Amino acid sequence: MPGREYLRYVALGDSQTEGLGDPDDAGRPRGWADRLAAGHLAPHNPGLLYANLAVRGRLAGQVRDEQLAAALALRPDLATVVAGVNDVLRPRFDADEVAGHLEAMFAALTAQGARVATLTFPDAARITPLARPLGPRVTALNHRIRRAAHRHGVVVAETTHHPVVSDPRLWSPDRLHAGPLGHERIAAAVAHALGLPGSDDSWTHPLPPPSAAAPPAGPRSAAAEVRWAAAFLGPWLVRRLRGRSSGDGRTAKRPGLLPVASVAHLPPGLATVDGKDGKSAHPKSP
Template sequence: MHGTDPRYLRYVALGDSQTEGLGDGDDIVGLRGWADRLAEHLAQHSPDLQYANLAVRGRLAGQVHAEQLAPALALRPDLATVVAGVNDLLRPRFDADEVAGHLEAMFAALTAQGARVATVTFPDVARITPLARPLTSRVTALNDRIRHAARRHGVTVAETGHHPVVTDARLWTLDRLHAGPLGHQRIAAAIAHALALPDSDDSWTHPLPPETSSPGGWRAVPGELRWVAAFLGPWLGRRLRGRSSGDGRTAKRPRLLPVQALADTGPRGSTGPDD
C-alpha cells in the first residue's frame, strides 16, 4: 500500500473513448469510466479536488493534441492523464513515431507547466481478439515509444500491457475494443498504483477466478465470425465513409468541477459505438 499522495487539487483527463468512459455506463444514464473512478479515488483524500474530462470518443492522438491540450493547459492542472493512440493503431496507415510525437508534445507541455502526468501502455489486442494478430507489432512499437517519451519528461507510466489479466475477456465489452466496468476499475487502480496514491496496491494485476468453461480452437470460430459481423464490419464501414463515432461530440466535463458533481454529468450529442 502507498501513502505519498501530494493531495492534488485539479485533475484533468485527456484522451479518447476509454478516458471518456465508453463501456462503463451508457449515453442514457451517463458514462463513468476509469478517469471518473480515479477522480473519486483522489477525492477520498483530497476533498477539495476538482476534475475535468476533455476526452472525446473516436479521437486520434493528433486530434487529442490539437483539440484538448490548450484547454487542458488553461485549466492549470496539478495532475493530468494523457491516454491516446488506440484509434491510430486500428487505422490502415499507422506511424508509431507520429503518434508518439503527439503524446510526447502533450507530456512536454503539461509537465513544463508543473503538472504531474500519467499515462498507460496498451495490451496486445491479439490476446483479446485473435483476428487482430497483425496489430501486435504496432502495439509493441507504440508502447516502446511511450516509455521513452515518458522517461524524457518524468511522466508516470502504468504498465497495463505487462499483465495477463488485462486481456481477460471479462474486463472487456462485447466489442472487444472498450473496457467494461471491471476493466475501467482495473485501469483506474493501475494508474492510482503507479502514482503511489494512498489505498492503492498491485491487486489490479491479480488474475480473476478461473472460468468454468470457454470455447477454444475451432469451437471459437462462430464467436469470431459474429464479432466481425456485429462490430468489425460496421467499424470498417464508418472508416470507408470517412465518419467517426465522435463526430459532433464534445467533452462530457470540459470545466473543473467538484468530484461530487460527477452524478450530474449527462450524455451529449449523438449516440453509437466508438471507432
C-alpha cells in the same frame, strides 16, 4: 510521490478515457478516469476538481489539437494523457508520429507543473485473435510511450504484460473498450503507478474462476469471431471508409473543472466477480 495533494485533475484522451463500455445507471459513459477521480483521488484530496476532455474516436493528433490548450488553461496539478489506439487501427500508422503527439502533450503539461500519467496498451491479439496483425504496432507504440514518458518524468501504468488484461470479463462485447471491471482495473493501475494512498498491485491479480453456472471463458470459436466481426468490426470499417468517426459532432462530457461530488461515488476497492452468479459486483451509481 506519495502524499502529494491534488486539487485539479484533467483527463485527456479518446473513448477509453471518455468511458465507453462502462455506463452508469443512466446509460452515460463513466470510465476509468471518473473512477480514478471519485474512488482514488477524492477520498484523499478534499475539494478536488475534475474535468474530462476526452472524446471518442479521436486520434492522438486530434487529442493534441483539440484538448491540450483547453487542458493547459485549466492549470491542472494532475493530468492523464491516454491516446493512440485509434491510430493503431488505421491503415497508415506511424508510431513515431503518434508518439510525437503524445510527447508534445507530456512536455507542455509537465512544463506547466502538472504531474502527468499515461499507460501502455495490451496486445490486442490476446483479446481478439483477428487483431493479431496489430501486435507489432502496439509493441512499437508502447516502446515509444515509455521513452517519451521517461524524458518528461511522466508516470506510466504498465498494463501490457499482466495476464489478467486478456480476461474477457474485463472487456465489453465490442472487445475494443474495457467493460466496468476493466475500467475499474485501469483506474486502480493508474492509482498504483501514481503511488496514491491505499493503492497496491492487486489490480494485476487474476479474477476468481467463474461460477459453475457461468460459461467458461475459453478460446472463442470461429463462429463467435464471425459474429463479432459482423456486429462490431464491420460497422467500424464502414465508418472508416466513409471518412466518419464515432465522435463526429461530439464534445467533451466534462469540459470544465467541477467538484468530484458530481461524479457518482465509487469506492476505491477493486471490482470482483460474484461467486454466485458470475456477474460484476462493481458498485452502482446512486
